[in-house]
Amino acid sequence: MYAEVAGFYARQMRRLDEGDAEGWADTFTEDAVCRISTRPAPMRGRAELTAGARAAVAAIAAAGEQRRHMTGMFEIEERPGGILRVHAQTIVYATSASGESRVHQVCVCADTLVRGSERELLVRDRRIDVDGVPAGTDR
Amino acid sequence: MYAEVAGFYARQMRRLDEGDAEGWADTFTEDAVCRISTRPAPMRGRAELTAGARAAVAAIAAAGEQRRHMTGMFEIEERPGGILRVHAQTIVYATSASGESRVHQVCVCADTLVRGSERELLVRDRRIDVDGVPAGTDR
Amino acid sequence: MYAEVAGFYARQMRRLDEGDAEGWADTFTEDAVCRISTRPAPMRGRAELTAGARAAVAAIAAAGEQRRHMTGMFEIEERPGGILRVHAQTIVYATSASGESRVHQVCVCADTLVRGSERELLVRDRRIDVDGVPAGTDR
Numbered sequence: 173m174y175a176e177v178a179g180f181y182a183r184q185m186r187r188l189d190e191g192d193a194e195g196w197a198d199t200f201t202e203d204a205v206c207r208i209s210t211r212p213a214p215m216r217g218r219a220e221l222t223a224g225a226r227a228a229v230a231a232i233a234a235a236g237e238q239r240r241h242m243t244g245m246f247e248i249e250e251r252p253g254g255i256l257r258v259h260a261q262t263i264v265y266a267t268s269a270s271g272e273s274r275v276h277q278v279c280v281c282a283d284t285l286v287r288g289s290e291r292e293l294l295v296r297d298r299r300i301d302v303d304g305v306p307a308g309t310d311r
Numbered sequence: 312m313y314a315e316v317a318g319f320y321a322r323q324m325r326r327l328d329e330g331d332a333e334g335w336a337d338t339f340t341e342d343a344v345c346r347i348s349t350r351p352a353p354m355r356g357r358a359e360l361t362a363g364a365r366a367a368v369a370a371i372a373a374a375g376e377q378r379r380h381m382t383g384m385f386e387i388e389e390r391p392g393g394i395l396r397v398h399a400q401t402i403v404y405a406t407s408a409s410g411e412s413r414v415h416q417v418c419v420c421a422d423t424l425v426r427g428s429e430r431e432l433l434v435r436d437r438r439i440d441v442d443g444v445p446a447g448t449d450r
Numbered sequence: 451m452y453a454e455v456a457g458f459y460a461r462q463m464r465r466l467d468e469g470d471a472e473g474w475a476d477t478f479t480e481d482a483v484c485r486i487s488t489r490p491a492p493m494r495g496r497a498e499l500t501a502g503a504r505a506a507v508a509a510i511a512a513a514g515e516q517r518r519h520m521t522g523m524f525e526i527e528e529r530p531g532g533i534l535r536v537h538a539q540t541i542v543y544a545t546s547a548s549g550e551s552r553v554h555q556v557c558v559c560a561d562t563l564v565r566g567s568e569r570e571l572l573v574r575d576r577r578i579d580v581d582g583v584p585a586g587t588d589r
Binding site: 402419445 | 453457459460461463464516518519520521522543545547548551552
């Protein structure tokens, strides 16, 4: 279970870091809801998730940066119906074109994962709280 | 075993990051010893651990920072009697109220874990060496 | 499998961080190839790996820094013949003698692991891409 969950996050985050917005959105259910504390409104469904990721990928490319997500500190709770509640932390690193690396953001993630048609894990609900963003701001 | 140990550290560190000093101390045995290279003396027992954590939580709040611990690089060794020796690394991140994140500390942890009355893991002995603190300083 | 792989990386990287160049090289096969995007040529075989690690350890010591590798985001794929393909990320932290910590490098690793004579994991092929180093530079 731990290995499967950790592997899921590794693949999912890598798609984002490699600019594959659509592939990233495919790791969510069709009707997924994703709330990020730095965004004014949640993203709902794969079309909005893809659009949100595309915009983020474009902004990062325009800034000449490479971003990488490192997710860890998994707390995994099994719920009835094959549902998993996962609490995790993600550190986002940014590296400039000149090779300077830094911590971009520190995030806490609370996810609900379910099984897709081929038993693969999918995010049905995600809430990301970014440290340093006051509660209530931009939500 | 790996999943249980990793989950233990995730829960334990989260209590500290969320300001739950007493809950954090409860993840140690009653007679635990915790040596941190930046402190002049070890903390012994839950009362000292709670007091130490409370002071740290208050200082961080006074500085207007959010701290997060990320522990990984687990090397787990089983010893007779259900004892686990765990070597790990912890990176402590700090985010200011204005949203700037940075690496606060890089730490190496050497722990002895034992089982409590409900088979839960507890720290009996911890030694934390913080990088950049010369050996012998403040010990 | 996950636990074994994660433990392998923890032990391997620790040897480097503790300055044990030869012990680090021993975690590769005799004929291993290691390509790092910041180096002009691959390192081939344990003698070159040891020499490369020794030079790195000496340079870090001369700079008065402590480096620590944190590897995670493992994607593990089993191949026929007991071969493992591992994709991972490594963050390298640096701490100065005065105790200032920072992100030194963000790296993506693609490894081929095989079994040694005692079934232990060994790296046969490693490719490390360091973020912020333009493709084609110094290769």
